[in-house]
Amino acid sequence: xxxxxxxxxxxxxxxxxxxxxxxxxxxxxxxxxxxxxxxxxxxxxxxxxxxxxxxxxxxxxxxxxxxxxxxxxxxxxxxxxxxxxxxxxxxxxxxxxxxxxxxxxxxxxxxxxxxxxxxxxxxxxxxxxxxxxxxxxxxxxxxxxxxxxxxxxxxxxxxxxxxxxxxxxxxxxxxxxxxxxxxxxxxxxxxxxxxxxxxxxxxxxxxxxxxxxxxxxxxxxxxxxxxxxxxxxxxxxxxxxxxxxxxxxxxxxxxxxxxxxxxxxxxxxxxxxxxxxxxxxxxxxxxxxxxxxxxxxxxxxxxxxxxxxxxxxxxxxxxxxxxxxxxxxxxxxxxxxxxxxxxxxxxxxxxxxxxxxxxxx
Numbered sequence: 001x002x003x004x005x006x007x008x009x010x011x012x013x014x015x016x017x018x019x020x021x022x023x024x025x026x027x028x029x030x031x032x033x034x035x036x037x038x039x040x041x042x043x044x045x046x047x048x049x050x051x052x053x054x055x056x057x058x059x060x061x062x063x064x065x066x067x068x069x070x071x072x073x074x075x076x077x078x079x080x081x082x083x084x085x086x087x088x089x090x091x092x093x094x095x096x097x098x099x100x101x102x103x104x105x106x107x108x109x110x111x112x113x114x115x116x117x118x119x120x121x122x123x124x125x126x127x128x129x130x131x132x133x134x135x136x137x138x139x140x141x142x143x144x145x146x147x148x149x150x151x152x153x154x155x156x157x158x159x160x161x162x163x164x165x166x167x168x169x170x171x172x173x174x175x176x177x178x179x180x181x182x183x184x185x186x187x188x189x190x191x192x193x194x195x196x197x198x199x200x201x202x203x204x205x206x207x208x209x210x211x212x213x214x215x216x217x218x219x220x221x222x223x224x225x226x227x228x229x230x231x232x233x234x235x236x237x238x239x240x241x242x243x244x245x246x247x248x249x250x251x252x253x254x255x256x257x258x259x260x261x262x263x264x265x266x267x268x269x270x271x272x273x274x275x276x277x278x279x280x281x282x283x284x285x286x287x288x289x290x291x292x293x294x295x296x297x298x299x300x301x302x303x304x305x306x307x308x309x310x311x312x313x314x315x316x317x318x319x320x321x322x323x324x325x326x327x328x329x330x331x332x333x334x335x336x337x338x339x340x341x342x343x344x345x346x347x348x349x350x351x352x353x354x355x356x357x358x359x360x361x
Contacts, residue, residue: 047318049097051288052086053299054078054117055110056103060133061169062155063231064194064223067103067299075292077110082293083117085310091124092314099129099153106136118148129153131192133168134178142182152189153219154179158199159209167198176209190217195238196231203241207249219254220245284318 055077056067075082090098098121105114118128130145131153145152156175157164164173183189193199193206210218222238233241246253282288283297290296293310308316 046093046095047284047286048095049099049286050086050090050095051099051101051286051299052078052117053101053103053288053290054083054105054113055107055291057107057109058102058104058133059107059135059170060104062133062157062167062194063169063229064167064196067101075290078113078117078291078293080113080116082289082291082310083113083120085293085314086289087117087120087124087126089310089314090121090126095126097129098126099131101131104133104136105130106132106141108136111136111141115144118145118150122148127151131155134175134183135170135172137178137182139182142186145187150187152183152187154183154189154191156191156193156206158193158202159205160199160202163199163202167194167196179213184213184216190219192219192221194221194223195233195241196223197233198231200233200237200241203245204248207245210249210251213251216251217254218249218251287316287318 053067057076058065058067089095098117100114100117103110105111114130118130121128127149129151133155134152137152144150154175156179157167157173159176161173164175165171179189179191191210193203195203199206210216220238220242222233222235242253282301286297287307288296288299289310290299293312294306295308295310295316296306308314
C-alpha cells in the first residue's frame with residue numbers, strides 16, 4: 001500500500017562500515033510519478049498526495065508544533081460540502097495518498113468529520129493516513145479504522161511520561177499505554193518522534209521500547225521550536241543521534257529533516273526522478289486543504305497566500321519551482337538546499353533564491 005507520508009522522506013540505514021546512509025525511495029509512487037505525471041518541462045497536472053486539515057482543534061499544546069501558530073482559518077471545522085469537493089478532486093485527479101492532519105483528528109469535536117472523510121475516501125478506493133497524538137484512541141476508533149484500512153501516523157515523544165507531558169503541554173501523556181493496549185498487533189501504524197534536547201537523552205530507551213513492538217516504521221523528525229524554549233539541537237547533533245539510534249533498533253527508521261549528500265556520502269541527484277525526491281514537495285507533489293476549503297502548497301505559507309479554494313476552483317496548475325543549480329559552490333547548504341517550492345509557486349517565480357534566509361548569501 002502506498003504511504004504518501006513515508007514516500008516524502010528518506011529511509012535511513014547503517015552500512016557495514018557503521019556509516020549512516022540514506023536509501024532512495026523505490027516504489028509504486030515513483031513509477032506513477034514518472035509514468036503519468038511528468039512531462040518535459042517538469043510540470044504536473046495534480047499532486048500525488050494531499051494533506052487535509054479538518055480542524056485545528058487539539059487537546060495538546062506541543063512546543064514543536066507549528067500548526068498552532070498558523071490557525072487563522074475562517075471555519076473551525078471542515079464541512080461535509082468541502083469534504084465532498086476534495087474527494088471529488090481526488091477521484092478526478094487520481095490522487096494516490098490522503099493524510100488527515102490537524103489539530104487532533106480524533107478530538108471529540110473532530111471525530112465526526114474525520115470519520116466522514118475516511119468513509120468518503122473509501123468510496124473511491126483511497127486509503128486514509130491519520131496523524132494523531134493517540135490521546136483519544138480507544139477500542140471503538142480502532143475497530144472503525146480497521147474496517148476502512150486506516151493507517152495511523154502517531155506522534156510519540158518519549159517513554160518518559162514527564163518528558164511527554166512537558167513537550168506536549170498535556171497533564172496526561174499516555175501514548176505508550178494506548179499503543180500497547182489498542183494499536184500494536186491491531187492496526188497498521190508508524191511512529192514519529194521529534195528530536196529535541198529534552199528527549200534526546202531518552203531516545204535510546206524509546207528505541208528499546210520500539211523493538212518490543214510487532215511492526216511499525218519510525219520517523220525521526222528534526223524540528224525547531226521558539227528559541228525561548230532552549231530545546232533545539234543542531235543538525236549535526238541530530239545526525240549523530242540518528243546514527244546511534246539506528247544501530248539500536250530493529251525497525252525501519254525514516255528521516256524527516258534536511259539532508260546533506262556529502263554527509264551520507266551519496267551522489268547528488270542524477271536524473272529528474274532522483275531530483276523529485278530531494279527536498280520539500282510542497283507546491284507540486286502535494287498541496288494542503290484547510291477547513292474552509294482554501295488550498296496552500298504548505299501550511300507554513302498561509303501568511304504568504306493561497307493558490308485557490310476547492311469550492312471555487314479545482315483546476316489549479318502545479319509546477320516544480322525548486323532550484324536546479326545553485327551557483328554558490330561555497331555555501332555549506334548547497335548540497336541539499338532546493339529552496340521552497342511553495343514560496344516560488346505563490347510568487348510566480350522560477351525558483352526560490354532567498355539564500356539570505358538560509359546562509360547569508
